[in-house]
Amino acid sequence: xxxxxxxxxxxxxxxxxxxxxxxxxxxxxxxxxxxxxxxxxxxxxxxxxxxxxxxxxxxxxxxxxxxxxxxxxxxxxxxxxxxxxxxxxxxxxxxxxxxxxxxxxxxxxxxxxxxxxxxxxxxxxxxxxxxxxxxxxxxxxxxxxxxxxxxxxxxxxxxxxxxxxxxxxxxxxxxxxxxxxxxxxxxxxxxxxxxxxxxxxxxxxxxxxxxxxxxxxxxxxxxxxxxxxxxxxxxxxxxxxxxxxxxxxxxxxxxxxxxxxxxxxxxxxxxxxxxxxxxxxxxxxxxxxxxxxxxxxxxxxxxxxxxxxxxxxxxxxx
Amino acid sequence: xxxxxxxxxxxxxxxxxxxxxxxxxxxxxxxxxxxxxxxxxxxxxxxxxxxxxxxxxxxxxxxxxxxxxxxxxxxxxxxxxxxxxxxxxxxxxxxxxxxxxxxxxxxxxxxxxxxxxxxxxxxxxxxxxxxxxxxxxxxxxxxxx
Numbered sequence: 344x345x346x347x348x349x350x351x352x353x354x355x356x357x358x359x360x361x362x363x364x365x366x367x368x369x370x371x372x373x374x375x376x377x378x379x380x381x382x383x384x385x386x387x388x389x390x391x392x393x394x395x396x397x398x399x400x401x402x403x404x405x406x407x408x409x410x411x412x413x414x415x416x417x418x419x420x421x422x423x424x425x426x427x428x429x430x431x432x433x434x435x436x437x438x439x440x441x442x443x444x445x446x447x448x449x450x451x452x453x454x455x456x457x458x459x460x461x462x463x464x465x466x467x468x469x470x471x472x473x474x475x476x477x478x479x480x481x482x483x484x485x486x487x488x489x490x491x492x493x494x495x496x497x498x499x500x501x502x503x504x505x506x507x508x509x510x511x512x513x514x515x516x517x518x519x520x521x522x523x524x525x526x527x528x529x530x531x532x533x534x535x536x537x538x539x540x541x542x543x544x545x546x547x548x549x550x551x552x553x554x555x556x557x558x559x560x561x562x563x564x565x566x567x568x569x570x571x572x573x574x575x576x577x578x579x580x581x582x583x584x585x586x587x588x589x590x591x592x593x594x595x596x597x598x599x600x601x602x603x604x605x606x607x608x609x610x611x612x613x614x615x616x617x618x619x620x621x622x623x624x625x626x627x628x629x630x631x632x633x634x635x636x637x638x639x640x641x642x643x644x645x646x647x648x649x650x651x652x653x654x655x656x657x658x659x660x661x
Numbered sequence: 662x663x664x665x666x667x668x669x670x671x672x673x674x675x676x677x678x679x680x681x682x683x684x685x686x687x688x689x690x691x692x693x694x695x696x697x698x699x700x701x702x703x704x705x706x707x708x709x710x711x712x713x714x715x716x717x718x719x720x721x722x723x724x725x726x727x728x729x730x731x732x733x734x735x736x737x738x739x740x741x742x743x744x745x746x747x748x749x750x751x752x753x754x755x756x757x758x759x760x761x762x763x764x765x766x767x768x769x770x771x772x773x774x775x776x777x778x779x780x781x782x783x784x785x786x787x788x789x790x791x792x793x794x795x796x797x798x799x800x801x802x803x804x805x806x
């Protein structure tokens with residue numbers, strides 16, 4: 344099986360890659376602005392850490408699309424399509440752990456009744472409360488990911504790319520933490536000392552949620568689960584349709600589907616393979632332009648298999 | 662999360678008087694006309710002059726009379742943290758002082774380098790009393806000039 348990206352996806356993938364490079368550049372600008380305005384507020388520190396963490400998915404995506412294209416070798420005969428999922432799972436685990444740790448920090452801040460100091464800065468000879476600068480930085484940190492997330496979402500669906508989809512969803516959801524952050528800073532300004540720790544806690548919860556969501560997306564593939572939908576833990580609709588079709592064509596056979604990267608692999612156990620080589624696309628029932636999703640069908644013949652008793656038990660038709 | 666919207670607009674609507682002190686230090690000083698000052702014992706003459714100038718400016722701003730307590734630096738800072746004092750003056754701090762996180766050090770009123778380390782003369786306030794801190798820092802910058 345070739346590791347080349349399906350022809351139809353090449354321009355989309357190029358666009359997604361460009362978007363992720365822009366995403367990294369804009370995110371760095373957000374990190375710089377937030378870092379400059381951070382002060383001693385727990386809310387701002389947590390929001391800044393979240394902004395730093397949002398660099399992980401685009402970086403994983405850009406590394407993944409390169410690794411995915413590597414040709415199979417003797418030591419890795421199945422290619423490297425699953426390497427990105429592994430990287431993504433590791434990043435998701437880190438995100439989850441950090442979200443948990445920030446949540447504990449916020450709770451400790453609240454418990455210790457820490458009062459955040461936000462004083463004034465001098466702007467061209469005028470005294471300005473640093474909180475307003477923080478609010479401006481937070482607004483900037485809302486707008487950038489909101490726009491990027493909306494641009495990435497349709498591409499992620501077209502490419503059926505989990506990393507890109509999780510990235511887009513995370514960015515789209517970032518506005519809520521931005522609002523929480525602004526609420527935290529204005530809350531401090533109004534004299535509610537607890538607003539800082541509470542807002543930081545909300546942001547930490549969101550980081551934890553992002554981590555768990557990414558972890559779920561990555562682990563289903565790593566344990567060879569049936570392909571999942573991009574936006575939920577349910578079985579993907581196209582996978583369910585393939586499963587139904589194969590069961591109908593090969594009654595009594597066991598059908599197993601798994602996913603590596605964006606490609607579905609089907610295994611039909613206990614069925615005699617067709618005599619002639621068959622294009623996997625013939626088993627595709629959905630939109631013909633997305634037939635690239637089904638990359639391979641292999642058969643495990645019923646015992647005893649008269650034609651090739653000592654040979655390999657599976658036959659790849661893709 | 663959508664429930665945060667009304668809260669957010671409520672917060673924005675009440676932005677006229679920002680920042681405020683969680684424990685109301687500035688309002689209390691103005692209302693009671695008493696400014697609780699901690700003066701570090703053993704401070705040198707220059708430090709005392711700067712501290713006096715700062716306290717006089719703050720007293721004028723707030724219309725309060727200074728009530729001065731003299732003691733060692735650590736003892737005064739602990740009382741400041743507990744809310745018994747509004748400001749501690751005449752203290753000197755290394756740049757990496759652990760007090761940095763526990764209290765708010767104002768802009769340095771003066772610096773002195775000795776034995777490869779710098780000691781800064783700071784007016785110190787409680788963390789989080791942001792309106793009061795802004796006033797102290799504004800006056801401290803004037804005194805430092």
